[in-house]
Amino acid sequence: MKIGIGLSLEKDEAKAARQAVRAARKGAARPDLALVFASVKRNQKRLHAALRKELAGVRLLGGTSYAEVTSAGVTKGSVAVLLLALDGGTVSLATNQCKDDPQSAGTSLAESLSGTDARRGSRRVGLLFTAFDTGNEQAMLAAIQAKLGPVPLFGGLFSGDYDAGLS
Secondary structure, three states, rough: EEEEEEEEEHHHHHHHHHHHHHHOOOOOOOOOOOEEEEOOOOOHHHHHHHHHHHOOEEEEEEEEEEEEOOOOEEEEEEEEEEEEOOOOOOOOOOOOOOOOOOOHHHHHHHHHHOOOOOOOOOOOOOEEEEOOOOOOOOHHHHHHHHOOOOEEEEEEEEEEOOOOOOO
């Protein structure tokens, strides 16, 4: 499996789509799947059109988010793109609720996944999808990375068309 992650804070939707997709293509030049999270503050119609242009022929999934998650951390107002070239790869899943202790939730998630793909040369990517809950998602990410090591992380904190006041 080949994995590419791109992030853009460009204000213009077309530039943001182009920048994030091109950065992600450095890791997965011929992707089978694109996952995108973009800030609720963006013009979704223009961004979607720009992403379709940049990702012609690639399946595109995603959603609006309050904040976007990549290996670089949690950002707001951004466009985050994950490209996956599956090459016959496998998928493992783990779930947990963050609730009151994001560090324990992150450790539990990492422990659930730590032995699932131990084949030599295997690639991992962490996909984190959550409703913003505690405001402590950074602690959960740190716990996952502490347990799994340098694994690419990507995701978003789902949100409607509002800012929940964590700015």
